[in-house]
C-alpha cells in the first residue's frame with residue numbers, strides 16, 4: 001500500500017515534467033506564442049500573490065502533518081508538494097504561451113478535481129469540527145482555509161480556461177458554418193428554405209455557446225457531488241445507498257421527461273426558421289405592408305399564429321421540465337426526512353451525530369445536484385442545435401462545391417469559354433421541370449454578345465450557367481480548352497444580375513491602386529455628387545434604383561475581369577445612360593479585350609452586338 005502511495009505522486013511528477021517539456025518544445029517551435037491579452041503587470045502581480053499564498057499555505061498545512069508522519073508519509077508529502085508546484089509551473093506556462101485550437105481537457109479535469117475537492121473538503125472539515133469536542137478552531141482551521149484556497153484558485157484557473165475554450169469552439173463553429181455557406185454550390189443555397197441560414201448562424205451557434213458557458217460550473221459541481229457521496233458512504237453506508245438510489249431515480253425521471261420535451265424543442269426549433277422567414281418578409285415587403293393595411297393585418301395574423309405556436313410549444317416543454325424540478329426538490333427533502341425519521345428505526349445502531357452529519361453534507365450537496373439537473377434541459381437544446389448545424393453544413397456541401405475561399409489565378413487576359421452540350425435543369429417535382437440546353441457555344445475575348453428572348457425563355461439561367469453559378473447537369477464547360485468546374489469560373493467573370501446586391505465596401509478590389517479610376521467613373525456615371533469612396537467604402541448606397549445599378553457598374557469595372565456579364569442592366573436607366581452603356585461603355589470594354597455578354601430586351605441597340613443569341617424555351621433559336 002505504501003509503495004502505491006509513493007508511486008502515485010511520483011508518476012504525477014514525471015507526467016507533469018513530460019508535459020512541461022512538451023510545452024517548452026511548442027514555445028521553441030512557435031506553435032505556442034506569448035499571450036498578449038491580460039498579461040499586464042497588475043495581472044501578473046495578482047497571479048504571483050495568489051500562487052505565493054496558495055503554495056505558502058499548502059506548505060504550512062503539510063508541515064503541520066510532518067511531525068507526526070512516518071517516513072513513507074513524509075516521502076509522499078514531499079512528492080505531493082513537488083507535484084503541486086510543477087503543476088503550477090505547467091499552468092503558468094500554458095496560460096502565458098497559448099496555442100491555436102487549444103483544448104486542454106486533461107488540465108481542466110485536474111482543475112475540476114482540485115476545486116471540487118476543495119469545495120467538498122470545506123464542508124467535511126466544518127462537519128468534523130462541529131462533531132469534535134471543543135478546541136477545533138485551531139486544529140482544523142488551516143485545512144478549512146486550504147480547502148477555500150484550492151476552491152478559489154481552481155475555479156479561477158478553470159473558469160478562465162473553460163470560457164476561453166468554449167468561446168473558441170463556438171467561434172470555430174461559426175467560422176466553419178460561414179466557410180461552408182461561402183463555398184457551397186450556389187444552387188444549394190438558392191434552393192434552401194428561407195430563414196434557415198439565419199437561424200443556424202444566429203440561433204444555433206448562440207444556443208451552443210450559452211450551454212458551453214454553463215458547462216463551466218457543471219465540472220466543479222460534479223466533483224463536489226462525487227466527493228460528497230464518498231464522504232456520505234464513509235459516514236453511513238445505508239444512508240449513502242438510499243440517497244444514491246433516490247438521486248439516480250430522480251435523474252432517470254428527469255431524463256425521461258426531457259426526452260419527451262425534446263420533440264417539442266425540435267418543433268420550436270423548426271418554427272425558428274419560419275420566424276426568420278417572417279422577419280425577411282417584414283423587412284423586404286415593408287413597403288407593400290405599409291401601403292395596404294389589409295395586407296398588413298393578414299401578415300400580422302399569419303406571423304402571430306407562428307409566434308403563438310412557438311410560445312405554446314416552448315411553454316409546454318418548459319412546464320414539463322418545471323414539474324420534474326419541483327418533484328426533484330421534493331425527493332431531496334424526502335431523502336433527508338427518511339434518513340432522520342426512518343433510519344433510527346430501521347437501523348437501530350445509527351447515532352445522532354451520524355444523522356446530523358449526513359443531513360448537513362446532503363444539504364450542502366443539494367444545491368449542486370439541482371443545478372446539474374437544471375442544466376440538462378440546456379444540454380438537450382444544445383444537442384438539437386449542434387445536430388442542426390451539422391445537418392445544415394452537410395446539406396450545403398452535399399453537391400461538393402469549392403474547397404477553399406482562396407481566389408484562383410485570373411491572369412489569363414484572353415479567354416475562350418466554351419459550352420459543350422451543356423444542360424441545366426431545374427427540377428420542380430410534379431410540376432415538371434424547365435431546362436436550358438443542350439447548348440454549344442463559344443464566348444471569346446474582344447467579342448460583344450447579346451442574349452435575347454422572351455420572358456422565361458431561359459436567359460438568366462444561361463447566364464448562371466456561363467458564370468458558374470450553376471454546374472451543368474450534362475455536358476461540360478471549358479476555358480481556353482481546359483475543362484473548368486463551375487466554382488472556378490467566378491474568378492474570370494464580373495457580373496451585374498438584374499437583382500444585383502450592392503455591398504457598401506469594395507470587397508476583393510485593391511482600391512488604393514484604383515482610386516483615380518474610381519473617381520473618374522463616378523464622374524462619368526453621374527454619381528460624383530452623390531457618392532464618395534473613402535478607404536474602399538462607399539459613403540452611401542441609399543440611391544435610386546438606376547443610380548445603384550450605375551454604382552454596381554463601377555464596381556464591375558474596377559473588378560476588371562476578362563469576362564463581363566450584364567443582365568438587363570439598362571432596363572432601369574434613363575435614355576442618356578442607356579445610350580452611354582450601349583454606345584460607349586460596351587464598345588470600350590470590347591476594345592479593352594473583354595468578353596462581354598449582355599442580356600437585353602433593347603432591340604434599338606441589337607445592332608451594336610457582334611453576335612446575337614436568341615433563346616426560346618431554353619434552346620438557342
Ligand SMILES: Nc1ncnc2c1ncn2[C@@H]1O[C@H](COP(=O)(O)OP(=O)(O)OP(=O)(O)O)[C@@H](O)[C@H]1O
Pocket residue numbers: 190426427428434453454455456457458459460461462
Ligand atoms: N430558381 C429556380 N427554380 C426553379 N425554376 C426556376 C428558377 N429560376 C427560374 N426558373 C424557371 O426557369 C425558367 C426560365 O427562367 P429565366 O429566369 O432563366 O428566364 P429569363 O429568360 O431570364 O426571363 P426574364 O426575361 O423574365 O428575366 C422560368 O420558367 C422559371 O420558372
